Amino acid sequence: MPEPGRDVHALLNDRLDWNLLRTFRVIGQELSISRAAARLHLTQPAVSQALKRLEEQLDCQLIARRGPRFDLTEAGEEIFAIAGEIYGQVSQLSSALQRPGDEMIGKVRLLMISRIFSDRFDDFLAQFHRLHPRVDLEIDVMRSSDIVSALLEKTATVGLSLNRRPQPRLEQRLFLRQRYAFYCGRHHALFGRGNLSDSDLQSENFVSFTSDQIGGMLSPLTIFRDQQGFRGRIVASSPNLEEVRRLVIAGFGLGCLPEHVVADDVSNGLLWRLPPSGGIADVDIHLLWNRDQKMSRAEHAFIDSLAQRLAQD
Template identity: 45%
Template structure:
């Protein structure tokens, strides 16, 4: 029987070499990889050399005090992670004939993703499929997109600055940002403020508040209001921007629906303007090349149906 030439490499490859390379890439060291694999360092070095020979390319650049993957090595690492994730999901795939759904769902979120769309989905899914395990991680929007591109998670929900052609983007919800200050701030509690009263006060910003980034509408409004020159604090995490604003370090911009409770509890004070607020769109990001286990497939399918059946007006949060 003739072997398809496209599959010939897969038949020839010693898959143990791929596993060894994955550990080398994760440990960033031949010595640590050998220790983890319970093998000698020469054997691990030889395995790496054999794999580089099979692929006819350099995968790792090593020198005195340096260790880094080449571009080919980074690409192979991403593919190897996906392969071994697929292997780890085999028990779930084989057990798909069973009625009870099980498996892992991995979700990546930007820090200020707060929406009933996701919360209600998690509530229903956990109730109906108690054996499904969830991992939810908060990252910067750039990291979310990169990890989805490398098939490290089921789905991502984040800001999007530039849409990549190999990913799928679905508009999940729209939020509006307002300006706020904390109790120690001199503007806290003052009624009748105007935009002019905010001029020249220090500002606390998200890392993504740049003129060429997803929060550029906020930057443009800050520029018009004279709030651009004194950025005294930055973070990629909403909780940390909120902390700095509550400590009185400066004015900050937050999604209005996210900090409603903080305002009601007297922890934050809403500042002008009250109309024509910067709008920001949040996207569900998927990688069509990622192999989904049964739990992931059902979860994503349910979430997509929810989005299709919910008009944008009901997915727009403006306080």
């Protein structure tokens, strides 16, 4: 820590390392040193050392450990929010430097949830690239909650995400409606059985998304289970669709999965579709962007073109 008597805050403007703030921002998003290290392509000791150095420079504790996990302290929450604002301002430098008469160049940062299958979106990307070959596209796959946070912090151009509660600062357009249904894996006792009814599922255990709770992004699935009186436990969970799918296939329990995403798994004998025949719930994926964010010409073109394409369909 700094020497006694020195004014720590007077030194921050000159000596605070932005890379440490950027690292802390990812730590705050992941609430895990190991996951933050994976996202940043760094080692865990390097991330831990960066956190320690930032705490020393700020002369305050930023995280409070809870066994293997931790939470942000009150000061950590404030620094996390400030780091997001700073990152958002840095991300807009390219738009401030671009001259109106230039050929359209720049970068569009798109955040997406995993396993979005859409032919019309693929066609849109191909057409946009033909029209604007010097616009670079950066795509990151994240959880819905992280996508919404990044857009509010103005650190990305646009997102394709679940968003049950509209945000006042975010524009929202319906991108894709996903029908969720119950499935079991090939190792489950119900696999391959015909003539099943809803009552046959009521005591079965479940694999769930971590956002599948009241108030979460996928809470319609929770509401359906509660209304139907299902008594089984949630025995495994993940925020990642791929991992939920893996656990369902492995036989941990029943799972609610998007029909169009797992259609090939059903055809290949990995998953078995369960009642009710009409599915469980429709969950919407939205196109989101921050209306207050200063955009480059490239970013405006990407958003406007995609929004127009959605309006045509």
